[in-house]
Amino acid sequence: MNDADDARLATLLRDAAARYEPAPDLWARVQQRARRHGRRVQLLAAAAVIAVVATTVVVVTRSHDDGVQLHTDSTTTAPPAGNAVDWSTPLSTFTANDFRIEAAGRTFDGHAPGTVVHNDPGRVDHSMTFEREWDEDGIEMRLYIYFQSDGTDWWSNEIRIRNGSRSDPEWVTFDGDFFRSRLGRAFDGDLDLPSDADTVDDEDGPATMHIAGLHLEAFVAPAECAAPTHPYVLEVIEPSVNVQTEPTTIDDGGSPAVMNNQQATLAFRLRDRRCDPVDDMAGFRFEATPADPAIVRARTRTCTLGVAGGVCEPVTVEGIAPGEATVRIDVHRTNDDAIVASGTTHVSVTP
């Protein structure tokens, strides 16, 4: 897609969006909704006070300013006789002495057969996710943690859980700054997310999550770093991509726009022996070799225009014919042309 096509599509969308005009009384609706919710909270608060008097409940929260806020404490409390979990993956470490979600009037412990734990690897210097999905007594539950990194620190800016509803499962979202730690180091501590914290963005709660003795690390270095076969490690950011054999034309009755979906750029990150990202790519060149040139064509460029953290997009693949093919990427050191790292990407070509 070139700049003219981009502009054409943007114009189409702006025109389509123009049909949605805000109502004149929208601000009045905002105020009304805020007041209505306030009354609901007062009722819930009164109920909560009664519940606290009736039972001894220890709420581990920390007060700031004028509101109850989330509690993330990097000093671990004494491990309770709890529900220990280990949901580590190759890209993230997640263990805890106790885990529970309180939602929809019951407690979820996260234990279920056939549980899926998954990471969207994202970009090592930018973002990744931890995604856990399970079915607990027929109720769909999820825990998603969205991690960010600036190349020095990692943290989470958003945690989502499900509201525990059997018939209408919805997200409960906690915004904030959680677990902030140096890259390569784990966060050790407790996490207590009450759904009435200032940071929660939810209409469907209440739902709370409590984790004690949490040992969490995101952006764990790739396994290749543990046993490198070359002087450097090539981290393949996108192990598989999809391209098409023909460009796509949008004909909206005006001037047609041609979208070039035949090509995709491939992103990589080069790491040294210590698994540190190589920021200066000037001393390296990339060579891309498709396993089947009848299906995929590849071309390379220098990687001096990479983004921070050593991620760059030095290879462009182009679909020639429908099929599946791998593309081998070799990284050469320019001063002696030795191959110092290698990797592969899978390319699916569709009509």
Next chain:
Amino acid sequence: MSVGGAAAGTEVGLGRRLTAEDVERLFEDHHRHLVRLAGLLTGDGDQAQDLVADVFAALLRKPRVAMDDPRAYLRRCVVNRVASAGRRSLRRATIGARIDRPASSSASAEGPVAERDRVGRALMQLPGRQREVIVLRHFEDLSEAQTAALLGVPVGTVKSANARGVAALADLLREDPT
């Protein structure tokens, strides 16, 4: 830091909580664009207004500290709420799109209104992720990396969703010449 954006130019110190007046200024500066964003994502004007009203109501009742980039923050709130309301809204929008579609085309139906309805209908027939990516990339003018960060997906997912979405949009517009 500017809470109200460039037009309002109201300075609020970092770390201080937003007042009701701050929220009202944010509303003045951003609500029209947010309604349009929500409209493109849901295909439902009423629901778009409800979602945007919920976003600002949440700001009023749970005042937050001033944000670095109000537009980005509000955009993310809208996208999150659309995702949260997803299944119900999509069902309603799809049905609405079918009902709204004219039974037959005529020369008088041509024009800007028919045209934007046609694009809106096509957009609503895309899978949710493709629609999100196309709207964020081409309406909000976010980069692939910004879109990936907002949606919490890899850049590769954004690239493929964009390519597939654009192709599907082209097919849908070809099939719907009205």
